[in-house]
Amino acid sequence: xxxxxxxxxxxxxxxxxxxxxxxxxxxxxxxxxxxxxxxxxxxxxxxxxxxxxxxxxxxxxxxxxxxxxxxxxxxxxxxxxxxxxxxxxxxxxxxxxxxxxxxxxxxxxxxxxxxxxxxxxxxxxxxxxxxxxxxxxxxxxxxxxxxxxxxxxxxxxxxxxxxxxxxxxxxxxxxxxxxxxxxxxxxxxxxxxxxxxxxxxxxxxxxxxxxxxxxxxxxxxxxxxxxxxxxxxxxxxxxxxxxxxxxxxxxxxxxxxxxxxxxxxxxxxxxxxxxxxxxxxxxxxxxxxxxxxxxxxxxxxxxxxxxxxxxxxxxxxxxxxxxxxxxxxxxxxxxxxxxxxxxxxxx
Numbered sequence: 001x002x003x004x005x006x007x008x009x010x011x012x013x014x015x016x017x018x019x020x021x022x023x024x025x026x027x028x029x030x031x032x033x034x035x036x037x038x039x040x041x042x043x044x045x046x047x048x049x050x051x052x053x054x055x056x057x058x059x060x061x062x063x064x065x066x067x068x069x070x071x072x073x074x075x076x077x078x079x080x081x082x083x084x085x086x087x088x089x090x091x092x093x094x095x096x097x098x099x100x101x102x103x104x105x106x107x108x109x110x111x112x113x114x115x116x117x118x119x120x121x122x123x124x125x126x127x128x129x130x131x132x133x134x135x136x137x138x139x140x141x142x143x144x145x146x147x148x149x150x151x152x153x154x155x156x157x158x159x160x161x162x163x164x165x166x167x168x169x170x171x172x173x174x175x176x177x178x179x180x181x182x183x184x185x186x187x188x189x190x191x192x193x194x195x196x197x198x199x200x201x202x203x204x205x206x207x208x209x210x211x212x213x214x215x216x217x218x219x220x221x222x223x224x225x226x227x228x229x230x231x232x233x234x235x236x237x238x239x240x241x242x243x244x245x246x247x248x249x250x251x252x253x254x255x256x257x258x259x260x261x262x263x264x265x266x267x268x269x270x271x272x273x274x275x276x277x278x279x280x281x282x283x284x285x286x287x288x289x290x291x292x293x294x295x296x297x298x299x300x301x302x303x304x305x306x307x308x309x310x311x312x313x314x315x316x317x318x319x320x321x322x323x324x325x326x327x328x329x330x331x332x333x334x335x336x337x338x339x340x341x342x343x344x345x346x347x
Contacts, residue, residue: 104225301345
């Protein structure tokens with residue numbers, strides 16, 4: 001995300017002010033929707049699943065991704081790669097409640113909160129919104145729902161069954177982008193089979209943003225251990241070990257962790273894991289097969305070509321590629337980072 005999130009909030013307030021002073025009540029109502037807390041909580045909604053994104057009231061102008069007041073844009077220092085999609089992220093904490101700081105880990109959002117993420121391709125007037133995923137914190141836990149944008153870019157409707165959309169990536173690759181169905185969201189957003197957020201960890205959020213979030217009353221305090229992960233665009237200005245471990249934490253650790261979907265691999269790629277063998281250095285695969293490429297170690301120090309991690313990141317074969325879901329193209333810049341990291345390791 002190239003624009004500062006809090007500038008977006010200022011733009012939202014300006015839009016609201018113009019609408020009110022214009023004397024146009026209808027436009028004023030459009031410019032200042034209230035977040036529909038009942039829709040987040042599932043109260044009164046048909047089957048508890050709102051059919052359109054608009055029903056939540058998260059945006060003043062959803063097509064321009066301008067949030068309403070109380071819905072706060074944010075960015076992650078180290079973002080998840082999804083075929084080069086631009087991701088526009090927002091957080092909502094209901095009035096009268098606060099999120100709780102949790103060290104450098106995941107912020108503890110109260111019931112009634114929502115996390116919103118829109119996937120888009122293109123720049124400026126050519127930008128195209130593809131889908132908006134929402135995570136809703138209801139009384140019985142978190143619920144993940146995908147909303148698909150129409151061709152006219154006027155509405156996003158619930159896509160319980162997911163879908164495919166033809167897109168062109170920033171690298172010029174034409175592909176059928178995959179919108180996950182409602183159940184597939186759980187493949188990444190599941191710890192011990194329960195849906196949870198995975199992005200807004202304090203270590204991956206700027207201290208400045210967290211300070212403003214706290215000043216606005218949305219969180220009880222600025223978490224200790226905030227802003228630890230390096231910024232993606234400054235990855236080579238940071239310690240390369242930190243940059244590489246941050247990349248693995250964000251792109252891989254939601255599955256490769258003790259409670260995750262890929263726990264049987266024995267790899268623990270979380271940032272907090274400090275045992276080199278646990279995060280792959282000199283670690284042999286649990287089961288040899290196509291995914292190993294006949295190589296012996298997840299990470300072979302000093303030798304990227306002998307490392308299973310590099311082999312799998314550099315593939316688009318469904319039986320080999322890592323990550324398995326969420327991307328269909330090789331992340332060349334991520335692969336370059338991993339290659340340089342491994343090359344610099346002492347043998």
